[in-house]
Amino acid sequence: MKNIVILISGGGSNMEAIVRAAGRDRWAERFGARIAAVVSNKAEAGGLAIARAQGIDTAVVPHKDFATREDFDEALAKVVDGYAPALVVLAGFMRILTPGFVNSYAGRLVNIHPSLLPAFPGLNTHQRAIDAGCKVAGVTVHQVTTELDHGPILAQAAVPVLPDDTADTLAARVLSQEHLLYPRAIAQWLSDT
Ligand code: GRF
Helix, strand or coil, X not given: CEEXXXXXXXXXXXXXXXXXXXXXXXXXXXXCEEEEEEEECCCCCCHHHHHHHCCCEEEECCHHHCCCHHHHHHHHHHHHHCCCEEXXXXXXXXXXXXXXXXXXXXXXXXXXXXXXXXXXXXCCHHHHHHHCCCCEEEEEEEXXXXXXXXXXXXXXXXXXXXXXXXXXXXXXXXHHHHHHHHHHHHHHHHHHC
8 A cells, every 4th residue: 555644734625635535536446545644733733633534543743842843853754654655745734844854755745835836935825926916826736855845846727816816815716726736646646656
C-alpha cells in the first residue's frame, strides 16, 4: 500500500475532498493507495474530527510545544515517518517547514497554494490579487522545495476575479476549485509513480 499522510492546520476542506475522492475513485484498487493519517499542528483543527469520522488515524504535533522550527519538524517527521508515506500532502498546513524536513521528503511532498504561482506566494493572496487588478486568479498544486511556495507546478486552475469581489468571495470561488484540483493532481501523481 502507498500510504498518504495529509498535514492540516484548520478546517480541512481540502483534506476532506481528497479523502472523498480516494473512496469515490477507488484509489486503493487503482493505485494501491490509501489515506493513512491526518496530522495537525493545532489540536483545535476542525479537520481532525472529519478525519476521525472517516476512520482515519489522526495525530497532533503542537508547534507551540517546541522551541525551534527544527525541533518541531523533527517531532513532526517522527510521526509522519511512522506511516512510511509514499506521499505527504500539505492541505492548508500553515507552517513553514525547514529545509531538513523538505529535503527528507524530496519528490513526495506536495502543497496547494491559493494563487496562480509564481504570482503571489505567501499570505493574503486573494486581497493581493484584487489590489493588483488581476482579472483572473486561481490555485496551484506544486511540489514542495526549500523555497516557500515555489517548486515544480503539478496542476493549476483559474477563476475569474469579478468586479465586486472581496477577498472572501474570491477565496470561496478559488476554494471550490481547490477541492476539484487537489484530488485530481494527487491521482495523477499516484498513477505516474
Ligand atoms: C486553502 O485555501 C489552502 O489553499 C490554503 O488554506 C486554505 C485551507 O483550507 N493555503 P482547508 O483547511 O483545506 O479548508
